Amino acid sequence: QVQLQQWGAGLLKPSETLSLTCAVYGGSFSGYYWTWIRQPPGKGLEWIGEIDHSGSSNYNPSLKSRITISVDTSKKQFSLKLNSVTAADTAVFYCGRGRVSGEIDLWGRGTLVTVSS
Amino acid sequence: DIVLTQSPATLSLSPGERATLSCRASQSISSSLAWYQQKPGQAPRLLIYGTSNRATDIPPRFSGSGSGTDFTLTISSLEPEDFALYYCQQRNPWPHFGPGTKVEIK
Numbered sequence: 001q002v003q004l005q006q007w008g009a010g011l012l013k014p015s016e017t018l019s020l021t022c023a024v025y026g027g028s029f030s031g032y033y034w035t036w037i038r039q040p041p042g043k044g045l046e047w048i049g050e051i052d053h054s055g056s057s058n059y060n061p062s063l064k065s066r067i068t069i070s071v072d073t074s075k076k077q078f079s080l081k082l083n084s085v086t087a088a089d090t091a092v093f094y095c096g097r098g099r100v101s102g103e104i105d106l107w108g109r110g111t112l113v114t115v116s117s
Numbered sequence: 118d119i120v121l122t123q124s125p126a127t128l129s130l131s132p133g134e135r136a137t138l139s140c141r142a143s144q145s146i147s148s149s150l151a152w153y154q155q156k157p158g159q160a161p162r163l164l165i166y167g168t169s170n171r172a173t174d175i176p177p178r179f180s181g182s183g184s185g186t187d188f189t190l191t192i193s194s195l196e197p198e199d200f201a202l203y204y205c206q207q208r209n210p211w212p213h214f215g216p217g218t219k220v221e222i223k
Contacts, residue, residue, distance in 0.1 A: 098212065103166035
């Protein structure tokens with residue numbers, strides 16, 4: 001059974017860099033879009049970006065200037081960095097497995113990241 | 118970008134009743150519409166993909182339909198565990214989610 005396990009710092013100060021990693025256990029690492037999504041408290045889902053096993057990435061234009069998504073195929077892991085965070089970046093961040101057909105069929109459990117001085 | 122609108126925002130129903138959730142796109146999309154269920158404190162779970170295909174282990178009371186700009190998720194007879202938030206999502210050119218419909222107990 002394929003699982004995603006994610007981790008990273010949960011409390012940041014304004015202007016710091018958010019850093020999260022997601023590991024894929026079981027299943028193939030190729031043929032999918034490895035995805036980051038966030039959800040501010042009480043709000044909806046926002047796609048952040050994605051990367052495939054070759055390192056080809058796509059980012060949400062509204063966040064593109066602050067995002068880096070990277071992949072380590074040897075470890076079957078992918079990572080998110082979001083720099084210059086503000087309180088508006090406070091959210092639960094999810095990693096996910098996106099299929100070519102468009103849907104995200106597997107989700108990590110989520111990491112609450114709080115930005116506060 | 119294609120914008121997804123969901124209606125109603127909240128649906129108040131009793132167990133056993135039929136739930137009909139709507140997702141409308143700002144322009145015509147392909148069949149790559151998906152639906153997710155999210156319960157408090159949990160990650161979303163894929164219910165439907167490709168407009169009408171149930172994901173693994175999703176019971177048959179969940180069904181999806183639609184084309185063009187109008188899509189529907191139907192829950193034929195609500196079970197207690199179905200009261201949750203539901204999101205639609207499409208990928209054109211990247212994943213976009215609708216704002217969600219909350220199905221609550223009446």
